[in-house]
Amino acid sequence: MDEQGEIETHQTRQHFSSLQRSNFEVKVKNPWYRPVVIFLAAVISVAIIIMVAISVVQNKPLKQKCKYGIVLDAGSSHTSVFIYEWPAEKENNTGKVRQKHTCNVKGKGISSYSNNPNGAGASLHECMEEAKQIIPTHRHHETPVYLGATAGMRLLEKENKGASEKVLDSVAYSLKGYPFSYQGARIIKGQEEGAFGWITVNYLSENLRKPTGTLGALDLGGASTQITFVPQQKIESHDNSINFRLYGNDYHLYTHSFLCYGKDQVLKLSMAKKLESTLKDKVTDHTELRDPCFHPGFNFTRNVQSFFNTPCTEDVKMANRNFFHLGLGNWSQCQQSIRKVFNTSYCPYSRCSFNGVFQPSVDGDFGAFSAFFFVMDFLNLTSDDLAVTKQKLATYCSTPWKKIKENHPHIKEKYLSEYCFSATYILTLLEDGYNFTSDNWKDIQFIKKIGDSDAGWTLGYMLNLTNMIPAEAPDTPLMPHEGYITFMLLFSLLILLLLLLFYIYFRRSTRTAQKDISVI
Ligand SMILES: O=c1[nH]cnc2c1ncn2[C@@H]1O[C@H](COP(=O)(O)OP(=O)(O)O)[C@@H](O)[C@H]1O
Ligand SMILES: [Ca+2]
Numbered sequence: 001m002d003e004q005g006e007i008e009t010h011q012t013r014q015h016f017s018s019l020q021r022s023n024f025e026v027k028v029k030n031p032w033y034r035p036v037v038i039f040l041a042a043v044i045s046v047a048i049i050i051m052v053a054i055s056v057v058q059n060k061p062l063k064q065k066c067k068y069g070i071v072l073d074a075g076s077s078h079t080s081v082f083i084y085e086w087p088a089e090k091e092n093n094t095g096k097v098r099q100k101h102t103c104n105v106k107g108k109g110i111s112s113y114s115n116n117p118n119g120a121g122a123s124l125h126e127c128m129e130e131a132k133q134i135i136p137t138h139r140h141h142e143t144p145v146y147l148g149a150t151a152g153m154r155l156l157e158k159e160n161k162g163a164s165e166k167v168l169d170s171v172a173y174s175l176k177g178y179p180f181s182y183q184g185a186r187i188i189k190g191q192e193e194g195a196f197g198w199i200t201v202n203y204l205s206e207n208l209r210k211p212t213g214t215l216g217a218l219d220l221g222g223a224s225t226q227i228t229f230v231p232q233q234k235i236e237s238h239d240n241s242i243n244f245r246l247y248g249n250d251y252h253l254y255t256h257s258f259l260c261y262g263k264d265q266v267l268k269l270s271m272a273k274k275l276e277s278t279l280k281d282k283v284t285d286h287t288e289l290r291d292p293c294f295h296p297g298f299n300f301t302r303n304v305q306s307f308f309n310t311p312c313t314e315d316v317k318m319a320n321r322n323f324f325h326l327g328l329g330n331w332s333q334c335q336q337s338i339r340k341v342f343n344t345s346y347c348p349y350s351r352c353s354f355n356g357v358f359q360p361s362v363d364g365d366f367g368a369f370s371a372f373f374f375v376m377d378f379l380n381l382t383s384d385d386l387a388v389t390k391q392k393l394a395t396y397c398s399t400p401w402k403k404i405k406e407n408h409p410h411i412k413e414k415y416l417s418e419y420c421f422s423a424t425y426i427l428t429l430l431e432d433g434y435n436f437t438s439d440n441w442k443d444i445q446f447i448k449k450i451g452d453s454d455a456g457w458t459l460g461y462m463l464n465l466t467n468m469i470p471a472e473a474p475d476t477p478l479m480p481h482e483g484y485i486t487f488m489l490l491f492s493l494l495i496l497l498l499l500l501l502f503y504i505y506f507r508r509s510t511r512t513a514q515k516d517i518s519v520i
Contacts, residue, residue: 037506041499048492055488067091068100068135069466070145070180071458072124074171076152076223076262079105081127082458083134091468097203099453101134103127109222110167111152117166121174128178140179147171147185148461150193151223151259157187158311183465190257192461193219194226195242198253199460199469201367204450209247209473216366218434218444219457220375220426222264223312227353227434228255231360236349240358248473256357260312261341261429263371263422269341270421272313275304279323288324293334293421295401298327327401331394334424342433354433362436366444369455373448375422382446386431386438393423 065088073080085100105127113120135143149168157164164187172185188196198217207214216229228242231254235241242253260269270293279287291298302325304318342354353359368376376382379396381389397420408416430436436444447455463469 037503041503044499045496048495052488052492056485065089066139068139068143069097069462070131070135070143071462072145072147072171072175072185073456073458074110074147074149074153074185075221076109076111076150076155077221077264078107078109079124079127080458081105081124081131082454083131084453084459084462086468091466093474097453097459097463097468098451099459101130102454103130109152110149110171111156111164113167113170114156114160114163117163117170119170120167121170121172124171124174128175131180132178135180141181143180144183144462144466145175145178145180146183146462146465147175148188148192148458149186150188150457151190151221151257151262151265153187154190154259155223155265155311188457188461190224190226190259191239191242191255193224193457194228194255194257195244195253196457196460196464197226197369197455198228198255199244199246199463200453200457201369201447201450201455203460203463203469204453204455205367208249208469213364214251216362216364217455218366218368218372218430220368220371220429221262222371223262224257224259224265225261225263225429226255226257227359228253229363229366230254232363233360235358235360237358245471246469248471254360256353256359258355258357260310263375263418263425265310265312266338266341266425267418267421268307268310269312269316270338270425271307272316272318273340274337275307275318275323276316279304279321280318287321288326290326290328292328292330292332292337293397293424294325294327294329294417295397295399295404295420296327296329297401298325298329298417299401300325329398329400329420331390331397331420331424334397334421335428338421338425338428339432342428344432353435359434362434362440362443364443367447367450367455368430368444369447371422372426373446373455375419375426376446377448378419379423381423386427386441389441390427393420393427396420397424 066085067088069084071082071084073082081103082099083101083103084097086097090096103126105123107123110120110123113123132140153164153167156167168185168187172182175185176182194217197219198214201217202208202214205215214230217226218228219226230251235252235254240254240256242255244251244253260266271289271291274289274291278289301322303320303322305320307313308316308318308320343356344352344354346356347358348356349358351359351361373382379393381392384392401417404416405413430441430444449455453459
């Protein structure tokens with residue numbers, strides 16, 4: 001072999017040995033890489049599937065564990081039992097508490113039991129038994145029960161403190177006899193009634209955690225009425241100011257409760273004033289009271305005493321006697337007579353509603369509930385402008401009593417006869433008392449419920465006493481539960497897809513390498 005041949009042979013050997021090396025490498029990769037990749041892909045896939053499955057099961061709304069609370073609204077006309085329900089683990093979030101059930105206690109309000117206090121406690125029995133059925137037994141012992149009494153008991157306390165204490169003792173004794181967690185029975189203050197009504201409507205409307213405005217609250221009961229809202233102006237009287245810090249926001253509320261200005265007591269007050277001016281100098285029995293607030297043809301014999309059996313009319317003095325109560329059905333005269341129950345002759349502040357009570361000008365939207373709703377809804381007056389509302393009411397009041405009864409054969413006559421008075425009072429209170437105008441009349445929404453919960457003070461009272469509205473906003477998860485599950489699923493699918501692509505690409509490149517070798 002010459003030198004040239006030597007070199008070629010050497011180069012060929014070198015080339016062959018490098019080929020041998022690369023062939024060796026591919027041969028090593030092939031049997032090793034494929035099963036490992038398949039195995040890894042399988043393990044990762046299974047891991048992802050397990051992860052998704054666990055996160056779905058872990059995070060799916062488990063069979064809701066609920067907690068419960070009971071509030072008894074011992075109003076002047078009747079008592080209602082409200083049962084509230086909320087998901088156990090979300091109690092500090094807004095809008096989570098809902099009204100599960102209500103039960104109306106048979107008979108009148110607890111203040112009517114002043115001569116038979118034990119009857120007050122006993123009257124709650126049926127509704128409390130119903131609560132035992134509705135709330136799961138294992139939750140009974142941890143379910144708080146609160147009783148709040150409003151203006152009927154405020155009046156009884158004024159009139160006869162001993163009797164009001166006995167009535168409260170009786171209802172407390174009765175409530176302690178049930179398997180729930182008794183938390184107290186008390187007369188709530190007018191400011192609390194107003195403020196908790198405001199919290200209720202704003203909690204239910206989910207206004208509290210948003211930067212949007214809040215809803216003012218107008219509550220009309222039988223014995224008192226409340227107005228509560230966030231004013232634009234400074235609150236000039238300490239008694240009308242309530243401050244709350246809720247979910248990290250400060251609220252400065254104006255609130256006032258007018259005792260004796262619920263629709264039943266104001267009827268007595270108005271009647272007392274009419275009787276005083278008409279009958280005072282007449283000594284004969286069976287004198288007539290011609291009343292513009294009752295329908296033409298309405299004619300009943302009544303006793304003066306039935307309008308003077310309350311501290312609300314104690315300033316008007318009259319001897320007891322019977323009189324004929326005759327209806328005239330004249331809306332504007334009725335309004336004139338109702339105006340006399342508002343004293344607007346003095347105001348020690350820059351502005352007042354009536355009776356020398358400070359009130360800033362009404363501002364924003366209002367929810368008007370309880371008897372505001374019952375009366376206006378019955379008369380179909382919840383959605384017109386003020387002028388049309390007045391016209392319709394004038395027509396209703398002038399409708400003969402006989403026709404009214406024919407049109408509503410199933411409504412109790414006492415209630416039916418009073419709707420003209422009550423609606424006229426509502427318009428007068430809102431316009432002359434609180435200073436609403438035809439311009440902002442549309443800002444008043446007459447409401448009974450928000451969602452499935454009644455508007456009223458009870459929900460706000462319970463939320464406050466159970467500390468369910470925190471002062472600071474609780475931390476919220478990054479995304480809602482449904483969003484989290486969707487994200488996890490999509491993300492896992494994406495990883496699977498990538499693995500699949502990676503596997504396909506790897507197989508292809510391996511085959512290409514093998515082909516290259518076989519060609520060589
Ligand atoms: O279905 C109804 N139609 C008309 N008025 C009603 C209805 N239900 C309740 N009311 C009236 O609503 C008022 C409720 O007052 P409540 O008993 O709460 O007194 P309070 O809040 O002054 O203590 C009473 O005047 C009652 O007659
Ligand atoms: Ca009430």
